[in-house]
Amino acid sequence: MKKEIGCINSCAVIRYIENKAPDKLDQLFENLGPEMAGIADPKVFLSDFNNWISSSLMVELFRRASRILGDENAAFHIGYDSVVNRDLGYIQNIFLYAFGNPSRVLKHIQRMNYHFNKTKKISVVKSGRNNCIVRLKWLPDVEVTADCCLMNKGIYQAVPRIWGLPSAKLNETSCFFKGGDYCEYHIKWKNRRPLRDFFRSLFTPWEVARESIAELERDKEVLRDKYNHIHQLNLDLQHKVDQLTSLEESSTAILSTLELEKLLDLILKKLLSVAKLDRAGIFLLNEGRDHLVLIHAVGVEDRLFADLKGYQIPLAKMDNIIARTVRNQKLVVVRDVDSLPLNRQNLLLRKLNPKAFILVPITVKGKVVGIMVGDNKENGNTMADIDQNFLASFANHIAMALENATLYKKLEDSEARYREMVENANEGILVVDKDGTIEYSNKCLGDMLEYDELNGIPIYNLVDERDKKALLRLLLKNMEGVVAKDEIILQTKSGEHINVLLSSVPILSEDRFEGCLSMVTDLTEKKQMESRLLQAQKLEAIGTMAGGIAHDFNNILTGILGYTMLLKQKSDVDSDVRRYADIIEKSGERAADLVRKLLAFSRDSKVGEARGSKVKAVVQDAMELLQSSMPKNIDMDISIRTGLPLIECDPTQLQQVILNMCINARDAMPDGGRIRIEAEEAGFDQMSLEYSELAAQNGRYVCIRISDTGTGMDSRTKERIFDPFFTTKEVGKG
CATH class of the missing domain: 3.30.450.40 (GAF domain)
Structure with a gap:
């Protein structure tokens, strides 16, 4: 806000009201607006010649003075009395006394005006010994009213009174507030006598000096009070600054x-x-x-x-x-x-x-x-x-x-609780950013994929080539704000493939896709169960079919074996016919045994009952069946201890176990090698120590060991050797 008016002017208003209506002075300061907001004592501020106010506030003071006094010409009287009562201060008094007469004062009026009022420019159009023409040009963009003109008229008419002369006569020939371009005053006053002027010129400097010294002393006291006040304000301000600093x-x-x-x-x-x-x-x-x-x-x-x-x-x-x-x-x-x-x-x-x-x-x-x-x-x-x-x-x-x-x-507690839940979940959990990079993964997922740390790895690197398009489709749905899930094959760090169900939820921020939260469910066990179920269904179908085939096959074998028995009865013991009949009979019995095995395998039918069997006989029968399937570059080494007790078993099933293990050993030695079959008696204590899950009762046991010089099995293969349908062989090789 611009400040155009020195408070020497507002002070003149205050002193005039104090003189004319002291009981109504408070009305002059009530609600003076935002310009005076925060001023503790408006009267003190407006009475200080060193302060400045806006022209709009000065206009308001004139308006209030007119209302308080009930005088529309109050501004004129304020200006007039300020000169007569010397309310303009010691500086103005020095100017007025020093110039010696009204003519000189009016010639320098613009220079004096600029120090205390910046609402107008004053020019002396004409000046004589007892008259002059003064023109006031009001500045644009400054709020002024006719009261401003009235105060100036009062001041100009009162100027001669400083030297004891009668008031000047003032004629306003043009008025800005009545439509003119400026205000113009024609002023006349009486001349002083020469002798009186002579004596006044002698004594005026002393009078001016005396009044100036008195005024300076008064101002010195004011300045001292102001200094103390400002010093205290500075201390208070510094304390406030310290307080604000401490708050910051x-x-x-x-x-x-x-x-x-x-x-x-x-x-x-x-x-x-x-x-x-x-x-x-x-x-x-x-x-x-x-x-x-x-x-x-x-x-x-x-x-x-x-x-x-x-x-x-x-x-x-x-x-x-x-x-x-x-x-x-x-x-x-x-x-x-x-x-x-x-x-x-x-x-x-x-x-x-x-x-x-x-x-x-x-x-x-x-x-x-x-x-x-x-x-x-x-x-x-x-x-x-x-x-x-x-x-x-x-x-x-x-x-x-x-x-x-x-x-x-x-x-922190909530995060710790939920992090613990996520970390200990039995499902894999991961968070992927909008670029497809893993930001977080829990321990279960790391264990599943054999990684110590997955953060920072693009999720595309973990997906099998065949399923990358499926993953892309899933993420595109997430980008559309849709929850999606699909079966995907992930690749472990060691290169193995794992079937998983990937359920993914989009993470949105102000409707913008920021990534997704995914749950990874390992389907390996489920797939194995499905495979077992499918195999069981196949075996059930085979069993149903085998039942019918076995019935017909048994009928055929019954005829073959029956006629073979008759043929043996009709032939001599040493004849070729008898020898051929024995071969036919043995082959028929083996065929009947195969039918029983097929029924036992496919329909869980009851196989031959366990009976006391000689280990050596079972092994030798198995070796006879193996001779035709073993290549010449594989040696068979049989070591059966003598004096072994009979073992309680189904000899056909035990023979099948030996055959299967020897065939697997053969396949593991494509370049030849040696297969060794050993059998020895093992005491109960030894069996309890080495095979605790097998040695259920106290007694005598026989241990059969089959070893080979082939490639062997890694630890992961050993863990699955008892899975019914697990194999490491290529398709078509068993």
């Missing part, structure tokens, strides 16, 4: 740490540095909100605080001033503890012995959560100077710190 630093502390005790220590130390307090502490309401608990303090010796920490005050205690302040939710200042009827046996009073203290409730979202306590331990007089508004603001910062720390603790 406490805000920074709130953002820098979320550890509650460390946070409160930082904030309370900032408080002590600016609040004229010796000690400060924080009480918080417990979870039941029925007790206040001392949780932290600064300025208190460590040993003493160790005794006080955790001190509780029942909130319902009526005679406790701290509890009462929390209930009332109003700041309390106690300037003299000795003047209050407090319980001197109270632990805080006995240990701390404060001279004065202040209590400031701490509220979060309109709800009291605790109280801040500060005291003076030596001198209670400083408590009167404490800025209560500042302490209330500081309490708000503490409230924010408490809320932030509480929210962070809840967030």
Whole structure:
């Protein structure tokens, strides 16, 4: 806001009202608008010649003066009296006396005007010994009214009165406020006598000097008061700056740490540095909100605080001033503890012995959560100077710190709880960003894919080439905001393939795709079960078919074996016919045994019952069947201990086991080698130690070992040797 009017002008208005209507002076200063907002004493400000105000405020003062006095020409009288009563100040008096007569004064009127009024330009059109023509050109964009013109008329008419002459005669030939381009005054006054002018020229300098010295002394006192006032304002300002700085630093502390005790220590130390307090502490309401608990303090010796920490005050205690302040939710200042009827046996009073203290409730979202306590331990007089508004603001910062720390603790606990749930989940979980890079994966997924760390790996690198298009389709659905799932083959770090079900949920931020959260379910066991079920269904179908075939085949074998028996009866023992009949009979019996095996395998039919069998005979029968299938570059080494007991088994099934193992050994030695079959008796203790799951009863056991010099099995293959349909052979090789 521009300031065009020196307060020498507003001072003239004030003094005129003081003289004419002193009881109505207060009306001049009521609600002067935003320009005077924050001015403690408008009268003092508007009376100080060193201050400036806007032309609009000066116009308002003229308007109020006219209303208060009931005189529409009040501005004229104000200007006239300001000259007559010398209200223009000692500087103006020097100008007026020094110039000696009205003619000289009016010639220099523009230079004088500019020091105290910047609303117009003044020019002297014509000047004589007892007359002149003055023209006032009002500046654009400056608010002025006819009252401004009236005040100038009053001043010009009163100028001759300074030298004891009659008032000047003024004729306004043009008026800006009546449509003219400017205001023009034709002024005439009477000349002084020469002798009188001579004596006045002698004594005027002394009179001017005397009045100037008196005025300077008065102004010196004013300047001294102003200096003291400004010095105090500077001190107050510096204190406010320190307070604001402490608030800013406490805000920074709130953002820098979320550890509650460390946070409160930082904030309370900032408080002590600016609040004229010796000690400060924080009480918080417990979870039941029925007790206040001392949780932290600064300025208190460590040993003493160790005794006080955790001190509780029942909130319902009526005679406790701290509890009462929390209930009332109003700041309390106690300037003299000795003047209050407090319980001197109270632990805080006995240990701390404060001279004065202040209590400031701490509220979060309109709800009291605790109280801040500060005291003076030596001198209670400083408590009167404490800025209560500042302490209330500081309490708000503490409230924010408490809320932030509480929210962070809840967030931390929640994150830890959910992270534990995610990390310990039996399903693989991963978060992928919008570019397809893994941002997070849990332990289950890492174990599933044999990775210690998956973060930062593109998810496309984990998918088999055949399923990358399927993964892309799934992610495109997520980008559209749709939940999607599909079966996908992932590749482990070792190169194995795993069938998984990938269920993916989009992560959106303000409707923008930011990535997705996916659940990975290992389908390996499910696929195995499906395969087993399919195989079981196949075997069931085979069993059904085999049942019919076996019935017909048994009928055929019955005829063959029956006629073979008749043929043997009709032939000589040593004849070729008898020998051929024996071969036919043995082949028929083997065929019947094969039918029984087929039924046992496909329909779980009952096979031959277990009976006492010789190990050597079973092994030899198996070797006879193997001879035709073993290549010449593989040697068979048989070692059967003598004196072995009979074993209880189905010889056909045991023979099949030996055959299968030897055939597998053969396939593992494409370049030849040796197969060794050993059988020896093993005691119960040895069997219990080596094969605890087999040695169920005390007794005699026979151990059959089959070894070869082939490629062997890795650990993963060994783990699956008892899976019914597991094989490492190529398709078509068993």
